[in-house]
Amino acid sequence: MRILFLTDNFPPEVNAPANRTYEHCKEWVKEGVQVTVITCVPNFPKGKVYKGYRNKIYQKEEIDGIVVIRVWSYITANEGFFKRILDYISYAFMAFWAGLFVKTDLILATSPQFFTAVSGALLAFFKRKKWIMEVRDLWPESIIAVGAMERNLFIRFFEWLEKRLYLYSDHIVVVTDTFKQKIKERGVNPDKISVFKNGANLAFYKPTKKPKYLVDKLGLNNKFVFAYIGTHGMAHGLHFILHAINKIKASHPDYMFLFIGDGAEKNNLKGMAHELDLTNVIFLDSVSKELIVEYLNLIDVALVNLRKSDTFLTVIPSKIFEAAAMGKPILLGLEGETKKIVEGYKAGLCFIPENESSFLCNLHRIGSEKDIYNDYKAGCFKLAADFDRSKIAAAMLERIKNL
Structure with missing residues (x-):
């Protein structure tokens, strides 16, 4: 054929x-x-x-x-x-x-x-x-x-x-x-x-320990790392995320946020982070597929976010499957089918899109409650096996x- x-x-x-x-x-x-x-x-x-x-x-x-x-x-x-x-x-x-x-x-x-x-x-x-x-x-x-x-x-x-x-x-x-x-x-x-x-290709996405060279290079020792990996575009609502984490940069110095990728809004986001003096944010350019696995091993939580829109109730971002394959709990700012999958497998926590109090509440839960974090890791592996x-x-x- x-x-x-x-x-x-x-x-x-x-x-x-x-x-x-x-x-x-x-x-x-x-x-x-x-x-x-x-x-x-x-x-x-x-x-x-x-x-x-x-x-x-x-x-x-x-x-x-x-x-x-x-x-x-x-x-x-x-x-x-x-x-x-x-x-x-x-x-x-x-x-x-x-x-x-x-x-x-x-x-x-x-x-x-x-x-x-x-x-x-x-x-x-x-x-x-x-x-x-x-x-x-x-x-x-x-x-x-x-x-x-x-x-x-x-x-x-x-x-x-x-x-x-x-x-x-x-x-x-x-x-x-x-x-x-x-x-x-x-x-x-x-x-x-x-x-x-x-x-996700389970033969490719293999979880291991955090790469020490990246921990040292990015200054992430003793940090709990959240990461958004993907296109920085109009659809992704990342301005909202920066505004929200500005509220916790002093109270939670152990939290670090990585934004890995490129897109139409990347420069605007970097400018906004500079204006807000966000000491808890690191922007990185797109990397190869092989290096993506290294960065997924580096992080603790995968951040997946889209703007609030009825249209996005219909989408399922592929990055949830890659994070799940690496055993990385998902902090999801999206409703509809994706929310049903993440909650159904207990693979992370979901917040109301572009709702600051909902985002910060679930951010603290997934970052501080060790027992539920480990449960979400187990849920991730079940999700990945089925997809x-x-x-x-x-x-x-x-x-x-x-x-």
Whole structure:
């Protein structure tokens, strides 16, 4: 069987779309599937081409048995709506042309932005092949949720296009149960929608002791470490976190907060921390996937937060599974499906999004109550076992074969 996979994020990028696609494709290759991925030159999230790559029209490599074709795209940092749209459209256009020359039995195109899905749909039409639309984000709904754009003519067009893609696809894969319900409410037959949630590669995420070299380097001896790891964007509500922890910098000097990653709001957050004279905060740039494991071993609690919005009730951040695989209790500022998972497995504590008293109360509980902390560690390992990425990839492959 041959699968052509379209995604604008892929390793060596380390964000959630890149990790999910790579880990699924790697498992499928082990099962004898020929997988070709068409993607961009690695540049996320800074909008700068990674060392060792050039933004050429076409280049080809192989990663763990996966044939990877990289095409030219307009590269920009994750800043400015219209620049990002140009980025998305340029990739979709180039991926379509490259895909015309790839032999395949089935096409799979993944969001969050659905211009990739447009390319997949067009390839399916011209190549007379079935195609699957993987929905990782309800786009353009999420654009409105973060305040990047108000509902206007562009948004209405994107919503029309979104529905046409749902109806035209041969099958839809979503990452949450709520996504399936929302798409069903758009008039799409629920029988053509499958849910394959995110997870973690348990063979890769191995908990060990805190790396001493990082403890010494960052001055974390005798510190209880909370960490947010991921994109610093408009959706993540990190300004709220900085305001809240400003209240406890004097009363809890043993608490330290790491913010690891990059994004459109990174510089604003660093400026805010400077203005507030936050002595309990350390900002670090994005690191490789291998080093992420080192930093996960370094921390005591994984902080996962999003802005308060009904749209985010539908999402499940993949970082909860990676933290769980490392046995790191989760302090979650998100409601909906994610809250049900964390509370169901007793893998951490949940606070009301953007509610300071709720955040600080649960912060103190998870940081000071040793017994419940150890219970949450045990809950994390149970959660990770049930969301083993290899099992999810195998189940998804079986569904693909049935098409």
